[in-house]
Amino acid sequence: xxxxxxxxxxxxxxxxxxxxxxxxxxxxxxxxxxxxxxxxxxxxxxxxxxxxxxxxxxxxxxxxxxxxxxxxxxxxxxxxxxxxxxxxxxxxxxxxxxxxxxxxxxxxxxxxxxxxxxxxxxxxxxxxxxxxxxxxxxxxxxxxxxxxxxxxxxxxxxxxxxxxxxxxxxxxxxxxxxxxxxxxxxxxxxxxxxxxxxxxxxxxxxxxxxxxxxxxxxxxxxxxxxxxxxxxxxxxxxxxxxxxxxxxxxxxxxxxxxxxxxxxxxxxxxxxxxxxxxxxxxxxxxxxxxxxxxxxxxxxxxxxxxxxxxxxxxxxxxxxxxxxxxxxxxxxxxxxxxxxxxxxxxxxxxxxxxxxxxxxxxxxxxxxxxxxxxxxxxxxxx
Ligand SMILES: Cc1ncc(COP(=O)(O)O)c(C=O)c1O
Numbered sequence: 007x008x009x010x011x012x013x014x015x016x017x018x019x020x021x022x023x024x025x026x027x028x029x030x031x032x033x034x035x036x037x038x039x040x041x042x043x044x045x046x047x048x049x050x051x052x053x054x055x056x057x058x059x060x061x062x063x064x065x066x067x068x069x070x071x072x073x074x075x076x077x078x079x080x081x082x083x084x085x086x087x088x089x090x091x092x093x094x095x096x097x098x099x100x101x102x103x104x105x106x107x108x109x110x111x112x113x114x115x116x117x118x119x120x121x122x123x124x125x126x127x128x129x130x131x132x133x134x135x136x137x138x139x140x141x142x143x144x145x146x147x148x149x150x151x152x153x154x155x156x157x158x159x160x161x162x163x164x165x166x167x168x169x170x171x172x173x174x175x176x177x178x179x180x181x182x183x184x185x186x187x188x189x190x191x192x193x194x195x196x197x198x199x200x201x202x203x204x205x206x207x208x209x210x211x212x213x214x215x216x217x218x219x220x221x222x223x224x225x226x227x228x229x230x231x232x233x234x235x236x237x238x239x240x241x242x243x244x245x246x247x248x249x250x251x252x253x254x255x256x257x258x259x260x261x262x263x264x265x266x267x268x269x270x271x272x273x274x275x276x277x278x279x280x281x282x283x284x285x286x287x288x289x290x291x292x293x294x295x296x297x298x299x300x301x302x303x304x305x306x307x308x309x310x311x312x313x314x315x316x317x318x319x320x321x322x323x324x325x326x327x328x329x330x331x332x333x334x335x336x337x338x339x340x341x342x343x344x345x346x347x348x349x350x351x352x353x354x355x356x357x358x359x360x361x362x363x364x365x366x367x368x369x370x371x372x373x374x375x376x377x378x379x380x381x382x383x384x385x386x387x388x
Contacts, residue, residue, distance in 0.1 A: 007322045008369050011187040012362040014264060015253070022252040033247050034214075041251035044258055045182075045197050049172040055199055055206040057213055058251055062161045062196035063090040064213070064244035065181025069157045069198060070098035070129070072179065072209050079128040084114045085333040085349040091131050091159055092338045100128065101340065104333040109348040110289050112303070112356065113140030116148045122344070123152060132177075133159035136301030136328075136358075137166050137189075138291050139173045146176040155179070162300035164190045165265045169294040174199060179209075184250075189264055189298055190257045192250040208239075216241030267363035268299035271370055275302050275359065278374030284308065284381045301328065302361045304377070310384045311357050317380045323373050325357050 026032060038058050046053035059065050067090075075081070081095040085104035095102040105122035107114045112135040119130055130149050134140050142158070149156040156177030160166070164182050166173035174180035184195035198213075200206035211218060218236040219225055225232040246254075272288075279287050286305040291297055306314065315325050331353045333343050359373055 007324060008360050008365070008373060009362070010324045010326055010358065010360050012364045013186055013188075013191040014260070014363050015191065015257075018256045018260070019253045022256045023249060026249050026252045032249050034245050035248045037248040037251040037255065038246055041246075041254045041258070042197070044255060046199075048258060048261075049175055049199065051172075051175055051199060054203070055201065057198045057200070057206070057210050058246035058254070059181075059196045059198055059213060059244050060246055060250075061194050061244070062159075062181050062183025062185065063094075064242075065183075065196040065198040066090050066094040066131075066157075066159065067097055068209050068212055068244065069179040069181060069200075070094040070100075071212060072200065072205050073098065073129050073155055073157075075100040075128055078126060080124060080126045081129045081131060082119055082122040082127055083131040083332075084118070084133070085331040085346050086112055086135070086329045086352065087131070087133055087159065087332055088161065088329050089332060089335070091133070092332050092335075095129075095131070096338070102332070102338050103127070103340075104331075104338075104343060104346060104349075106346040106348045107135075107352065109352045110286070110305070111135060111138060111140060112352050113138060114145070115141040116144035119145055120148060123154070127152075127154055129155045129157060130177075131157040131159055133161065134163040134166055134173050136288070136303060137162045137164075137298030138288075139163065139166050139168045139295045139297070142173060142176045143168060149177065157181075161188065161196075163298050164188070165261055165296075165298040167296040175201075178202065179205075184254055184257075189268070189300055190254065190261055192246070192254040192257065195246050195250045195254060212239065212241035213244050214241060215243055264363050265298060268361060269297075271361055271363075271365055272299050272302055274367060274370045275361075275374060278371055279304065279378070282374075282378045282381060284310075284385050285377065299361065301358045303356050303358045305352070305355045306357075306381065307355075309354055310381070311355050313384065314377065314380045315357055318373075318376060321376050323360065323376060325359055327353065327356055328358055 160174035
């Protein structure tokens with residue numbers, strides 16, 4: 007089977023985990039701090055503002071919680087988002103309002119966001135489809151102008167930049183996902199970045215029960231009665247730990263290699279699929295935009311996507327579509343949702359092909375050849 011995604015973990019990660027075992031400190035500790043610092047350096051931000059969590063979803067929920075939303079508030083996000091973003095909006099007491107996307111990049115432009123803004127809009131969430139930065143500079147400028155906080159769901163863009171600036175640092179809050187299928191994996195895990203220092207300190211508290219200070223060993227030499235509790239606001243427990251941080255640190259060191267191999271695979275797909283009748287390959291990112299290359303997506307001219315996905319599966323090639331449109335999901339649907347024709351169009355025609363550094367060039371050629379054959383057979387049908 008040629009898989010869609012596959013984590014790249016091996017001896018280096020095992021050795022890092024073995025060190026954690028030997029030290030007998032598995033929970034939140036020095037390796038968590040070190041990972042937060044190294045990730046902050048990777049982003050070019052202050053490490054006091056990066057918080058290692060147990061998932062990217064926890065980062066979305068915390069980000070929305072920090073915005074103090076209320077009933078009647080609206081949060082604008084593209085319909086082609088991961089469902090955790092909409093869940094986080096609803097959990098924070100607000101209403102998701104879905105906007106359209108560019109039908110080829112599957113990213114919203116500033117124009118799409120602007121069309122969905124109302125006086126009730128209290129936040130905007132954007133993701134960077136497949137790691138492609140999209141219109142992030144213009145969207146960040148629009149949100150600044152309107153005084154609306156921008157949350158970047160940078161789950162897929164751990165190594166994406168615009169003119170050298172890390173994606174995720176354009177808005178006010180951002181999170182990255184390190185789940186088992188991502189580019190940098192810790193099994194489960196995520197990083198939250200919060201621009202404002204006070205909000206960052208609050209997010210850190212909320213990630214660990216709402217405690218203002220540690221009530222454990224970490225505080226024993228600081229406070230006389232370190233077991234006493236100071237809880238300015240109730241929180242949850244969504245912190246990362248030293249086991250997953252140890253894996254994350256190794257993965258961060260390997261990230262440039264992962265991205266380079268992903269880019270090479272994308273270029274090979276582009277060559278192998280060039281000129282294939284009825285297949286559109288991803289539009290190249292504009293100058294200055296660097297992608298993590300999380301997805302390689304193709305689009306079909308005449309709505310034959312579902313049959314092609316089945317035919318590829320029968321040939322042991324697993325593909326999928328991300329992200330099924332949220333404005334169609336009853337749990338989030340509202341009566342006054344505007345029609346989103348480009349999202350509907352893209353959702354009916356797009357397929358994500360296998361993309362991970364474990365693929366050989368032969369695997370990529372096999373996928374491309376099987377796809378070309380499946381498309382050509384359908385185009386010959388009367
Ligand atoms: C765009 C996007 N946002 C958020 C998440 C949630 O991340 P996690 O799985 O780490 O909770 C994912 C995971 O698939 C994602 O793809």
